[in-house]
Amino acid sequence: MASLVPGDTDALLVLALSGGPLRPLRTLLDQCGDAAHALSATATAWRKAGCTPGQCRALATPDAAALERAQCWLQHPRHHLLGWHDPDYPPLLRDSSNPPPALFVDGDPTRLWRPAIAVVGSRNPSAGGRDNAREFAAALAAAGIAIGSGLAAGVDAIAHQTALTGDGGTFAVIGTGPDIAYPRHHGPLQEQVAANGAVVSEYPPGTPPRGGQFPARNRLLAALTLGTLVIEAAERSGALITARLAAEAGREVFAVPGSIHNPMARGCHRLIRDGATLVTGAGDVLDEVANLAGELAGALQKRLHAPIQSDPEAPLPAPPPPDPDYQRLWQALGHDPTGMDSLIERTGLTAASLSSMLLVMELEGKVSAAHGRYTRI
Structure with missing residues (x-):
């Protein structure tokens, strides 16, 4: 049985394992200054921060098995836990509408600071859609832009695989615990992404796939990137959820047009009608995100105490x-x-x-x- 060793990492794990709404946990961390003080606060303080009865119970009596699993996962040198007050917490995500109080990262956490574009689309793309996913991902990676996606079948997997051979790198935002691949046959690809980039999740190790976790995952992908590029999507598609969340977060949304006879292009056409930027090449994307990429570079330089070129x-x-x-x-x-x-x-x-x-x-x-x-x- 795991024992809670006093310290911020274990306390942060307990908070992450408590489930429920995220805002009370962030409020509690802000009020208490760090996770250790948040966990040692009184039940009254937890309730005052907005924690639900279920969260209060989980904070008072942590799930020992789940805690031990998370502690064991963190023993690997490639595994990281980024807390709300961690200076390495991604700035774009911090400024989003509902950021998690903790992130589990398998790989290099600095990848989440690199200027990135989310490349998403159909799980069953056409041959042309596959070609477009490869061409856009390759060109963006060659320009030094990281490719973010959700490690799903189809466009997501193609984007990750293409980016692994480029200069920009890649990261995946997943809707399970960081130790669980979904779909299961993407286990080798998830390992490749983690070894050469980063796999990130707000869910603790051991969390299985559940339907509601994937739309929630999409908000993180939208927030961590400068914009979302939709390659192919039907009119009812998870990629459109990511695009909507990107727009709500103030990010750019790009859509690749297709044949009017291709049902997998209808979602992209709807996005374009609703105001998304029509793109036919990676240069169109790069032109639109240049200013935000510069802001992100400035944030990274400030974090690392490096001087910023004024002229x-x-x-x-x-x-x-x-x-x-x-x-x-x-x-x-x-x-x-x-x-x-x-x-x-x-x-x-x-x-x-x-x-x-x-x-x-x-x-x-x-x-x-x-x-x-x-x-x-």
Whole structure:
């Protein structure tokens, strides 16, 4: 049986396992300052924050088996728990309408800071829809844009698979616990995405697939990305839910037109009639999200205490920001592609720190990345 060791991580797990509405849990965290103090607060404080009776019971008496499963999952070095007050909590998600108080991430959490486009569509796309999904995902990844999707069959899977071979990377937002693949045969793909990008869920390890969790998952995907691109969708489609949520979150919505005789294009045509941007190539998408991508880059630079270039016309200086770790990384980089393992060995820094600094250098145009290897520009 698991015992609750005093500490913020275990307390945050208990909050995440309590279920129910999310707003009271965020309120409780804001009022108490951190998860440990939130969990040790009185039942009166929990009720005052808006917690339901069921949440109060779960906070008072945590599910020992579920807690132990989550604790065991977190022991893997690739597994992370991002809390509401964690400085690595994705800024785009924090600013959305109903963000979760905790995120379970299998992979690199900095992927959730990278400018990304959600690519979604039919689970049974036409041959043309498959081609479009590959072409858009490949072009966006080549431009350094991450591809976000939901790891579903069809367009989602094609987008992830294509992005895994590009420079932008990919992340998946799933509607199960981070240790459960759905559909089940996507287990190998989920492992690939986690190993080379990130798999993110608001649901604790062990959470099985349930119908209502997938529309909820879509709001996270919409919030974590600069815009949502719908490749193909019928008139009643989960992809249209993601598009609607993206619009409600103030994100761009893009739709690829198709034949008027293709039933899988009718959802896209409806989106275009309702105000979505008609796109015929990745350049159309990139032009629309450039400003928001710049804002996200600024947020990341602020998070990492890196100076922001004030004059966009001024030439970028050759050395990185005047920080010892950046200087060490800059010296470790060369003009030949260098892998992460070599950079860790040369600098003595952690993979997480290096990933964050390399992303800043990419955004500043000092470093190029291809197939997991980094080069000075």
